Amino acid sequence: MKLQLHFLLISLVIVMMSGTSYGQIQVFGEKGIVEEPKAWGGKMEELTSFNGKEEVLFIQRNTSPYGGFIFDMDLKLDFSTSNVITFSAYNPKPAKKLEAYTILAGVRKKGEDGQLQVLKKIPVKSFDQWEEYSIEINPVEGVDYKSVIIILQPDSHNKEANGMTMYVTDVKAPAVVADEILTYLSTDESGKVIQMDILSSGDLKNKLKKTAFKVIKNGYKELSIRKLETYDRQVILNMDKPIHPNDDIRLSFDKDRLEDTDGKVLKPFKHKLVKNNVPIDFELYSDLNFTHKHVLDNFHGYRSSFQKGVTVPGNVEDMAMKVELKEDYWGALMFNMKNELDITKEKVFKVKVFVPQPPEEVENIKVELCLRVNQKLKKQLKKKVFITTFNEWVEVSFDFKDEEPQTRNFNSICLAFDPSSSTKKGTKLYIKDFMGPRKRNL
Incomplete structure (x- = not known):
């Protein structure tokens, strides 16, 4: 006979020798039990962090009437103590003007099978900030629900959702039924x-x-x-x-x-x-201006131009490297390392980015860090983040801890920029302070 399990909330501190249990599980997030979420009706990206949240999912909707995230579990949801689904969502302000912006969320019997599901539509609370959402559902008795569903802008039969984006994390559901210690x-x-x-x-x-x-x-x-x-x-x-x-x-x-x-x-x-929680001791590899401790001063642009030592808009005392895209395509800054990066030791990198307020149709700027050997695409490692905060410095991180690289050492960097708009030419941004784990024994 299966026994009921109750999982600790991510937000609660786990105290040794405490016998208390809690009637919710984290389906997706830092301690989520779903390791491989799915998406349909759009393009999904899994991010290590975004705007103060860890383990975040991103989706950009396509022309499908429905699209969003599917969180499949091999465990049956138990609604005996609660029937509430909660999650955190960040909705960038869309370029399209619609009468209503909505989210549809709830549970299904299993994954992509929509025959047995209980969903509820709710309005988007706000744009350009994290919001907490709570859905109370009424499950059908006798149905074993094993999936949580979150849909962005449902019923878009006239392609209203096309191009809309959303970030989601900290998805929680009621207790589950299982037969082992987790x-x-x-x-x-x-x-x-x-x-x-x-x-x-x-x-x-x-x-x-x-x-x-x-x-x-x-x-x-x-x-x-x-x-x-x-x-x-x-x-x-x-x-x-x-x-x-x-x-x-x-x-x-x-x-x-x-x-x-x-x-x-x-x-x-x-x-x-x-999960390795030991803090990384970062050091400055290059300020991307005139100080280059571990980076060669051989920067070059790809579909972009760059200029070092430029004053940042609004702050005459702040200097950075200015990058400008020269085509309606993504552009990049490329440079080489003085010594090879060892991916078994150096796995997390950071850089600061300042994006002046772009045109209204630009909802985000994708920033991608590629680790390469001699700037070749073969065997490169890539991580991406999305910037939605403009007119201020944003420090972005690229975490390669979960990667399984085909090679151990890398000697060159490609830092790529891609605005979410068909018109990319002329986009300007400022970057500084490329950092990585402290190098030892050099």
């Missing part, structure tokens, strides 16, 4: 501890030995566990040596049995990703 794995900020938080109801019933786990760093090196502690709601692995910020950490469990007070057990798993 967990969330992460390090603490010191890197000395790996935490296995229990997300299900029922406290842990028995203790574990450290030999039950195996910790692998960067795909090959086994790390030594100094001590293991088992609490009601958490298992703590104290490491012999601290984990570093860019380490890829995987955990396996297969040599013991862990049971909770409800009779559920933790199923064996191999090479499960551990």
Whole structure:
């Protein structure tokens, strides 16, 4: 017989030895149980962060009457304690003037099958800022719902939604039904501890030995566990040596049995990703003007021009590199590194971007960072972000932690810019302070 699980809310602090359970799960977000969301009726991008939120989905609608996100779970939603779906959404102000801007959200029996679903339409609260949405649904008795659906601008039979965009994260649903202990794995900020938080109801019933786990760093090196502690709601692995910020950490469990007070057990798993929360120590690689610690001063533009040491609009004391697109196509700034980037150690990069207020039809500027070998496209790694804040500096991050690169070392950078408009020529923006993880032993 399956037992009911209740998951901890992402916004709540998990306290050791706490036996409390909560009647919601995070379907998608930092601790979301859906790792591969889907989309239809538009183009989807999965972003590591956007405007202060982590793990964000972006969609740009096409001409389909319906389109949005599908969050498929292998677990049945349980509405016995709650029938509320919540999520955070950021809707950039659309260029099109419509009578109403709406979102349709709810649940389905499964994924793309719309035969058995319960959805509710709500108005978009505002534009250009994060808003919290709550949907109360009335499920049909006897139907096993396993998917959450969020649709942008439904009923667009005259192509009203074409080009509209939306960002979504922190999607939560009621409790689910399952038959095993579910967990969330992460390090603490010191890197000395790996935490296995229990997300299900029922406290842990028995203790574990450290030999039950195996910790692998960067795909090959086994790390030594100094001590293991088992609490009601958490298992703590104290490491012999601290984990570093860019380490890829995987955990396996297969040599013991862990049971909770409800009779559920933790199923064996191999090479499960551990979220690395050790802060990165950043340093300035180049100010993109006249200081270049780790970057060669050999910048060149692709479908763009650039000028160093330019005064930023509205601030005569602020200087940056000015980039201007020369064609109605995306443009880029390219440059080389003094020393190769090692993607096993240097995985997160940042740059500051200032975009003067663009024409009304431009809802966002896509900024893409490409890591390359000799500026060749083969085996390059790419990450993109979208800028929707104009007339002020925005620091954007490019996180390559989840990538599986075909090569380890890169020596060149392509920083590409693409306004969301057919007219791109003449777009101006300013950039400065390209940063990455502190380099050691150079």
